[in-house]
Amino acid sequence: MSTSFNPGKGEGQPVGVAVLGMGTVGTDVIRLMQENADAFEARIGGPLALKGVAVSDLDKPRPGVDPALLTDDAHALVERDDVDIVVEVIGGIDYPRELVLKALKAGKSVVTANKALVAAHADELAAAADEQNVDLYFEAAVAAAIPVVGMLRRSLAGDQINRIFGIVNGTTNFILDAMATTGASYEDALAEATRLGYAEADPTADVEGHDAASKAAILASLGFHSRVKFNDVHCEGITQISADDITAAAKAGYTIKLLAICERLTNEDGSEQVSARVHPTLIPSSHPLASVSKSFNAIYVDAEAAGSLMFYGNGAGGAPTASAVLGDLVGAARNKVHGGRAPGENTYANLPVADFGDVPTRYHIDMQVKDRVGVLADLATRFADAGISLRTVRQEEVERHEHARLILVTHQAPESALAGMVERLSELDDVQQVTSVIRLDG
Amino acid sequence: MSTSFNPGKGEGQPVGVAVLGMGTVGTDVIRLMQENADAFEARIGGPLALKGVAVSDLDKPRPGVDPALLTDDAHALVERDDVDIVVEVIGGIDYPRELVLKALKAGKSVVTANKALVAAHADELAAAADEQNVDLYFEAAVAAAIPVVGMLRRSLAGDQINRIFGIVNGTTNFILDAMATTGASYEDALAEATRLGYAEADPTADVEGHDAASKAAILASLGFHSRVKFNDVHCEGITQISADDITAAAKAGYTIKLLAICERLTNEDGSEQVSARVHPTLIPSSHPLASVSKSFNAIYVDAEAAGSLMFYGNGAGGAPTASAVLGDLVGAARNKVHGGRAPGENTYANLPVADFGDVPTRYHIDMQVKDRVGVLADLATRFADAGISLRTVRQEEVERHEHARLILVTHQAPESALAGMVERLSELDDVQQVTSVIRLDG
Numbered sequence: 001m002s003t004s005f006n007p008g009k010g011e012g013q014p015v016g017v018a019v020l021g022m023g024t025v026g027t028d029v030i031r032l033m034q035e036n037a038d039a040f041e042a043r044i045g046g047p048l049a050l051k052g053v054a055v056s057d058l059d060k061p062r063p064g065v066d067p068a069l070l071t072d073d074a075h076a077l078v079e080r081d082d083v084d085i086v087v088e089v090i091g092g093i094d095y096p097r098e099l100v101l102k103a104l105k106a107g108k109s110v111v112t113a114n115k116a117l118v119a120a121h122a123d124e125l126a127a128a129a130d131e132q133n134v135d136l137y138f139e140a141a142v143a144a145a146i147p148v149v150g151m152l153r154r155s156l157a158g159d160q161i162n163r164i165f166g167i168v169n170g171t172t173n174f175i176l177d178a179m180a181t182t183g184a185s186y187e188d189a190l191a192e193a194t195r196l197g198y199a200e201a202d203p204t205a206d207v208e209g210h211d212a213a214s215k216a217a218i219l220a221s222l223g224f225h226s227r228v229k230f231n232d233v234h235c236e237g238i239t240q241i242s243a244d245d246i247t248a249a250a251k252a253g254y255t256i257k258l259l260a261i262c263e264r265l266t267n268e269d270g271s272e273q274v275s276a277r278v279h280p281t282l283i284p285s286s287h288p289l290a291s292v293s294k295s296f297n298a299i300y301v302d303a304e305a306a307g308s309l310m311f312y313g314n315g316a317g318g319a320p321t322a323s324a325v326l327g328d329l330v331g332a333a334r335n336k337v338h339g340g341r342a343p344g345e346n347t348y349a350n351l352p353v354a355d356f357g358d359v360p361t362r363y364h365i366d367m368q369v370k371d372r373v374g375v376l377a378d379l380a381t382r383f384a385d386a387g388i389s390l391r392t393v394r395q396e397e398v399e400r401h402e403h404a405r406l407i408l409v410t411h412q413a414p415e416s417a418l419a420g421m422v423e424r425l426s427e428l429d430d431v432q433q434v435t436s437v438i439r440l441d442g
Numbered sequence: 443m444s445t446s447f448n449p450g451k452g453e454g455q456p457v458g459v460a461v462l463g464m465g466t467v468g469t470d471v472i473r474l475m476q477e478n479a480d481a482f483e484a485r486i487g488g489p490l491a492l493k494g495v496a497v498s499d500l501d502k503p504r505p506g507v508d509p510a511l512l513t514d515d516a517h518a519l520v521e522r523d524d525v526d527i528v529v530e531v532i533g534g535i536d537y538p539r540e541l542v543l544k545a546l547k548a549g550k551s552v553v554t555a556n557k558a559l560v561a562a563h564a565d566e567l568a569a570a571a572d573e574q575n576v577d578l579y580f581e582a583a584v585a586a587a588i589p590v591v592g593m594l595r596r597s598l599a600g601d602q603i604n605r606i607f608g609i610v611n612g613t614t615n616f617i618l619d620a621m622a623t624t625g626a627s628y629e630d631a632l633a634e635a636t637r638l639g640y641a642e643a644d645p646t647a648d649v650e651g652h653d654a655a656s657k658a659a660i661l662a663s664l665g666f667h668s669r670v671k672f673n674d675v676h677c678e679g680i681t682q683i684s685a686d687d688i689t690a691a692a693k694a695g696y697t698i699k700l701l702a703i704c705e706r707l708t709n710e711d712g713s714e715q716v717s718a719r720v721h722p723t724l725i726p727s728s729h730p731l732a733s734v735s736k737s738f739n740a741i742y743v744d745a746e747a748a749g750s751l752m753f754y755g756n757g758a759g760g761a762p763t764a765s766a767v768l769g770d771l772v773g774a775a776r777n778k779v780h781g782g783r784a785p786g787e788n789t790y791a792n793l794p795v796a797d798f799g800d801v802p803t804r805y806h807i808d809m810q811v812k813d814r815v816g817v818l819a820d821l822a823t824r825f826a827d828a829g830i831s832l833r834t835v836r837q838e839e840v841e842r843h844e845h846a847r848l849i850l851v852t853h854q855a856p857e858s859a860l861a862g863m864v865e866r867l868s869e870l871d872d873v874q875q876v877t878s879v880i881r882l883d884g
Contacts (some may be wrong), residue, residue, distance in 0.1 A: 032747060035604065042790035043599055073733035139597060145748030147597030155581060155589030158768025159487055160478065305474060305765035306587030306755065323747035326600025340782015348484035
């Protein structure tokens, strides 16, 4: 970080704001900026002045915005002299990356809600912000108004974070919750989520876990003071989860949630690695995360001194996301008026990202096996030989007695050992079908 | 706020720290400062240098601290040239007030965990900090490492907060939880809390609600950008709660918790007031706050755009409190190195504190009445005449039929109307005893 600093424009000076994008979030940001103008001026020490709004379609009606402020030349807008802060709520990666870099290099502070951009290019963006001594804020990129970014960046700056895990995608939680509550299939629950506006027309980014993976990358980077990018996150979505999986889980006292799990791992030699992953996870139905319903988000942070902290709220939607953007905007504007700068990205610990195969996980394996004497003993021996200990074994009667149902829950073992074991199991004559394999946590 | 600013000492420069007080929290702060020295230096941009520790008894052994650093002259320590930041973890009000004011006036930033001091004298302290352009941090004053102060001050700076409520005192929650779980009396549960270290030798500040009231004052001040002091908070403790109250509540589907409730109230003419209160409160047992067990804290914040947010964690204890102090210390030190200043107190909205009598509340009234025809109709008429509507009425058989038990739950009405009604009830011939009156929320 440079040691020169921004002395500030001085008390009472207006702070020029450019907004890029006028979708749901952008519209709410502009509306709330206008509605709360007096309060924001008092909190900042000077008024926010909206200088321009970049949109792709100039002909679309934009109620509540002076048409003179609209422009389709975002590149020119972000470099304008009267703009101090650029708010990026476009979405996508390449186009906003160009604009945000250009803004930072022109000495503008940037507030973005764009998790994909931050998870892919934080290095480059942080370097540009450092270079110019400007702010780069992105609270809205993770769990909307739940202030987990600020908490990791500042409140827990005096602690060591060991684990961050939770529900960070509202769409998939809505779908899994609907499946659990109504018994609906994945397809029907997704259709309902789309109808109600919880899922986008193309739900890929949500249901395949990509959105959650971007958030996991951001949380792991901040929490472990290291660089974890989107591509470093092991990611599995919920498209393979069936109504049967959910019913079977409930019967066994579990709930299936799509969790983001970020961990600090200690190697045998005492060195450390980090890991970030997103996958459907069985958690005990008594765990607080199991009761997180609809599109809500909840995030646990385990820290050395603070212990376990939990944050819960509405993790998506125009207004909650706008709340996070505006909190960042007030912060960035305060610095433009009074001088100084918020703590930037700091990846000093520079911990390597562990191979997913080395990460300790636990499996819940549901399978059909031949109903012959000695099957269980034989399988148990195979697990023991692979160094995997079993936590619970349940054998269930099956109606026509042609086979038995076996449900195994393992203790922690390296992911690769567990995955290899499942592969070998499915090749055994005694094993008729591995019905489902879901990781377990909590 | 002054428009001059602190330009910072520059990257790599050491930041001198004085710690006042070496009780549980002070000891953990010093230990963790030493254990995490490298991490903190990387996060701050310069090393923290412990310059002195003020203690009242120089002869007491202080393992882990260089004896040369100990002093019993706190007044001299806070003004020393090599001290940049003063950490106050003494407790009490008058003595730490003198020291903190002296430190601020000498240009030192201050980090305090002292809720009583902040709730009583925030005005004066904030003015001194503004005057010198230094930081005054107090995250640890409310709910230890649960970062609710930072969240109100920064993350939600772009939103309007309407209500803050929750469990902010671990000792009383431990006692109420023990009473509910084991059926213990208040006295026995208090004794157990003392034995286990959850209650202090003199538990007055906790069980009378004073500690929670200080926290409510701080939360209301930050949340509503107004000045709410300890004396503005209506405060009732838990000493009158009996095992019977708790059993009766459980039977009716309620749990009794000591809640701090801070509200923005809108008058009929559209003007606004604020209110902060602490009292035993019945909440539905299905409400997440009802499951907050042992000494844990949980705080809900309802904001206009963000919706309802919840924060949960360990709200007391040496290490969690030290985590909050150290987070503040890293923040204050970063500003000493890089320049600038955290957002100070800002009470621009300056909303008046409502008379407690005008605050809308709801009552749960448990009473014994004569078992005669028409009693219920007569009482219901009296409530209606007072403008109080009843939400539920339950009449229960009593064993020997000499009287009936009547349990009334009201809708919201001004506190003074409800309190007046209860007073009049207890004077009626038909009412043999008003067994308990507890407010209801959630």
